[in-house]
Amino acid sequence: MTRYAKPADLNDALALLAADRWKILAGGTDFYPALGARPLRENVLDINGLSALRGISTTGSHVVIGARTSWSDIIRHRLPPAFDCLKEAAREVGSVQIQNTGTVAGNLCNASPAADGVPALMALDAEVELRSAAGARHLPLAEFIRGNRKTALAPGELMTAIRVPTSATAGHSAFVKLGARRYLVISIAMAAARIVLAEGRIAEAALAVGSCSAVAKRLPALEAALVGQKADGELGERIEASHLAELTPIGDVRGSAEYRLVAAREILARAICKAVGGNRPEGRIAA
Numbered sequence: 001m002t003r004y005a006k007p008a009d010l011n012d013a014l015a016l017l018a019a020d021r022w023k024i025l026a027g028g029t030d031f032y033p034a035l036g037a038r039p040l041r042e043n044v045l046d047i048n049g050l051s052a053l054r055g056i057s058t059t060g061s062h063v064v065i066g067a068r069t070s071w072s073d074i075i076r077h078r079l080p081p082a083f084d085c086l087k088e089a090a091r092e093v094g095s096v097q098i099q100n101t102g103t104v105a106g107n108l109c110n111a112s113p114a115a116d117g118v119p120a121l122m123a124l125d126a127e128v129e130l131r132s133a134a135g136a137r138h139l140p141l142a143e144f145i146r147g148n149r150k151t152a153l154a155p156g157e158l159m160t161a162i163r164v165p166t167s168a169t170a171g172h173s174a175f176v177k178l179g180a181r182r183y184l185v186i187s188i189a190m191a192a193a194r195i196v197l198a199e200g201r202i203a204e205a206a207l208a209v210g211s212c213s214a215v216a217k218r219l220p221a222l223e224a225a226l227v228g229q230k231a232d233g234e235l236g237e238r239i240e241a242s243h244l245a246e247l248t249p250i251g252d253v254r255g256s257a258e259y260r261l262v263a264a265r266e267i268l269a270r271a272i273c274k275a276v277g278g279n280r281p282e283g284r285i286a287a
Helices: 010-019 031-035 071-076 081-090 096-101 104-110 117-123 220-226 257-275
Strands: 023-025 044-046 056-058 062-066 127-132 135-140 145-147 158-165 172-178 189-198 201-210
Touching: 010 044, 010 127, 010 158, 071 081, 071 096, 071 104, 081 117, 081 172, 081 189, 104 117, 104 158, 117 172, 117 189, 117 201, 172 257, 189 257, 201 220, 201 257
Parallel strands: 023 044
Antiparallel strands: 056 062, 062 158, 127 135, 127 158, 172 189, 189 201
């Protein structure tokens, strides 16, 4: 018999997860479309009663985003300029109704290569908090998402928070998404950039690209190449093909692999320029 449970206490939820297999229901924006017209055949653990998992707080070492925090919560909350990339990504997550309901943790656990929140959180050096009845562990986001629809979530575990270290809250950031139309679209490519300036030059760069690999990727070669560079309108021209070696795009109905690489370079340039307070002319991207 299929079971449904909606615990109000985290320990009760973890006890249920330890005793049986459950499908987690949070915002439901991925849960119900994936189900389609099929009947439920799995136990459903509804975590919408866990109020402790919603909200944003600050500790001495991290900004902590509860797993049930919605994208609208992210948009409304006062956060440092380094989080602008995450706020901009939040505005790209479907419609306002989806933003009001969909959760940050759900976006990560769904593990889509086109998940809007992932590049921004990677640029913020985010890690996830995973809890079970046996205890808690923390994983860098890049280690948690292992592939298309694949994560490191173990049986009996629940993602309870996303944590951004205070060391990654410096600087300014930006997010740029390319799709076939302006709104309500799955991305062809997207990029997040967080830049720290010192005396007009780049002191630190954190860059991530999504929809151009099975998992969103940081670009360490480009990050290193930008450090020490003058923060001017020429930054985008310094992106070379070797800087994008981490990307392994595929071709599909939204764009060819070759086009995605061209697009990734351009939207990276736009995100970097925007993060340092400049503007890059936005023309048509042609392969």
